[in-house]
Amino acid sequence: MAGGAFNTDTWQSTGITYVVDVDSPAPADQIDRLLATVDTVAEIPKTIRTGGHVDRRVE
Template identity: 40%
Template sequence: MNITATIRNSRQDNDIVVETQGNQKTIPIPGKPAGGGSSVNGGELLFLALATCFCNDIYREAARRNVTIESVAVTVTGEFGGEGDPASNISYQVQIDSDSPDSEIQDLIRHVDTVAEIHNTLRKGVRVSLRDAA
């Protein structure tokens, strides 16, 4: 699965496009009022990526188990130090509304923790490389 994320920012515009397998979507995130970047920072988006991944994977894995989920809430927290420092103390909490037994939901949560792709990407420490500008 090929995924691309692009931001084009100027003082007047903040255009964000994400794409998976040719399916493009725009994400409305305003720019900073004075220009020069987004009003949302990268750490917030990283934590949102973790929360979104886990939420989506809960529904995917629940469907595979024939478990009905009414709602999911995922809250990710962590810390960033000084400029250039990586995040630390990242943790997340999950709340699921379902008529299924609590033991079944807890088992589902533990399983999704092992298969959530964004979580596993960070846990593995995948290399990020800068390519030459075109």
């Protein structure tokens, strides 16, 4: 699940949050380490965190 909001005066994002549910017999500390690693390297969160330009492409 993911969610977010924005400031209606500036249209700036106030942030995005997400929840990951893991169904595994692994110990909680291993799951926590896995999720921390995935959060660091996953492309979508990594890209959003760095910011970027949004441009309309004219064809």
